[in-house]
Amino acid sequence: MGSVTTPSTDRRATISLFSRLRTAEGQADPFPIYAELRARGTVSPAPWGGHLVTGYGTCDQVLRNGVWIEPDTTWREQQGARTRWSAPSAREISRTMPALNPPEHTRVRRSAGSFDRTTIEQIGRRVSQVVDRLLDTLHERLHAGEADFSALVGEELPVATIGDWLGLPSADWPRLRELTHDQVFTQELLPNASQLARSDAAMVELRAYFLELIRDRREHPGDDPVSRWIRTWDELEPDRDKADEAVYFLALFVLLAALETTSTLLSTMTLLLVEDPDRWSLLAEHPDLVPAFVEETLRYDPPTHVISRVASEDCLLEGTEVKAGEMAHLMVGAAQRDPARFTDPDSFAPRRKASHLAFSGGIHYCLGAPLARLEAQTLLSRMIARLPRLTLVRRPVQAPRVAFRRLLNLDVSLT
Template identity: 75%
Template sequence: MGVATTPSYDRRASASLFSRLRTAAGQADPFPIYEELLSRGDVIPAPWGGSVVSSFAVCDQVLRSRDWLEPDKRWRERQGSGTRWNASSSREMSNTLAALNPPDHTRARRAAGTFDRAAIERIGQAVTRTTDRLLDSLLERVREGEADFAALVGEELPVAAIGDWLGIPAADRPRLRELTHDQVFTQELLPSASQLAASDAATAELRTYFTALVEDRRAHPGDDPVSRWIQTWDTMEPDRDKADEAVYFLVLFVLLAALETTATLLTTMALHLVESPDRWNLVANHPDLVPGFVEETLRYDPPTHVISRVAAKDHVLGGIEIRRDEMVHLMVGAAHRDPARHREPHRFDPLRKPAHLAFSGGIHYCLGAPLARLEAQILLRQLIRRLPRLTLVRRPTMAPRVAFRRPLNLDVALA
């Protein structure tokens, strides 16, 4: 628990840091701001209420502890009708696996299952074929000049992989990808009114689509995860409508997680590869470093920079008193650069021993982590094996977000 202390700064002092994070410059390179944040202590008051955690040790502690909960449906309802937590998109997300606490989380996670070795092997074969096709297209474009890796590969591989696995028609995938990019705003740190409106609209369209998909799979079951989830929930929930809704929330969660964060991982990984000839040469000459390169990407600039939790009871965290029901924002992007955890944290080093929180931790450790790693490792191996060295044409533009990183482009050319 520790002993509570009086912080030597107030919420106004931290407001300027977060104002800078929300600027285009801050979103392009938040790490100098994170360094300032780390210098102010493990836990500091957030300018909008609650607290912000920046140290690796305390973030890891919170993620692993059962004393810290997801901001679930009941918590969001207690925040009041006029808050962002009761936007329609936020209420919808409160029913998905990522926002559940035990015992609801335990039940839903059991129904979701895991990626076993056979499933990973099948998916890996499909991912390899798709990667080959996408890299053929990329190579053709770069031979003509520059090409956008994000558009041609980073955004395409995850939607193909999850679409093939779930059995989603190829014609529907571009629209689902667009909706995913809008939907994620409700999960942002401080979404604007216009972002929430976009998220609400996207969520409504996603609900219509996936509700129909679940209805179709119930009527015409096949050898796919959605059909299997229907069978599983039928054994757990006697009310068929409730079972179908539970499957819908699972499919929604899987799609959102698989598309958004994996696309960012793939493009960010490629950025770190092409921006440094030495890195490209190192991993090309030592392909055994591929897993380490992926893990270092997840540490150096993870797809998710902020994870939020709520206190299940009164705590003293990092010397700061946290009351029951108060929220803490875990600044994972800052924690990964914590010099108390990593030597030379601002240096990209694929030889570094992996240690990151990119997939969260504890009971909420990412269900899709094996799939994300699989896609990234296959892509990186194929890149260094099949393509001549690429170089960065210009720094990517980042989406207007703090919590969920997303490069909007990655323009590359032949070196």
């Protein structure tokens, strides 16, 4: 006779999988664990409540379906006073654009503007200059021995790009980068109390920083995004304090989005390049594959492995009954290795030309996607053209996270 699987058995098995995801081995390579999770079904119960979604098609459907909404401020308040959703940093992040739902999301997104072609061309010139400077520094360090690519380039390019665009003093960039790394815990899948405390402290400092910046830009307006947002919100909101709050949340969102995930993309992309000499040779011979290499990186190991949505009404998800208010955790890292969607999904194939969900989807598709692509493609093109082939010295260490990937180091040397 076969064994009977009970709900409690399912729950223990899933908890075991997520415990393994938190180990150093699980952080280094979560994909075998994702495969085990995916084998439990496209939609399976999350031990802490809600649902886990591992199929690519179902994740894509949820992101594009208006029934599924962001866990906004109202939803978080309904979860109770002693949950992770009630932490000050969780409440604060719920007021940024990615956590808003229509009609407020529509209003704020329009006020933000977009990275149109003209803006990208302007930023692109600055990105090229920054990349050349950072690669000069990297090359100098490499002549003396090994160097940490993540610290010297991967972490530096995004903060220099967005810091320059927002007009933030370069002396502030290192601290803003540190605060960004701390605040991300409030957006993690299962943050613990100490991680939430770090997020709370970071949010207090970020709030003070940007409100002071807004006060200064009111007194000394310029041709920069923050000054433009001030003018826009003064027209939309007669209450100046509320207008300043709106600008603060826009600036906060842009900084957080631009730094955390882009730095991970840059370092992950470079890891995939240097760990296999054939990949460097491929791009050196076919530089036109640079954009495809970036897109395959976003599929193969995206910066964000989990995206969460909430059902706005009772519905069915792949035959599973979902009640209004229940959460679905879209396991994007697993979905983008879904064999039902991708041929040989565990192979890194720059010529694949496959779609991905790394920038989310639907109305919440990432506003900064063009900027992230610009930085990644510029960096990759310049590396291939300017540097001798780099060699991976040792496997990098991953930060202890599930939703937001981050390489803590990427040590390389010259061949």
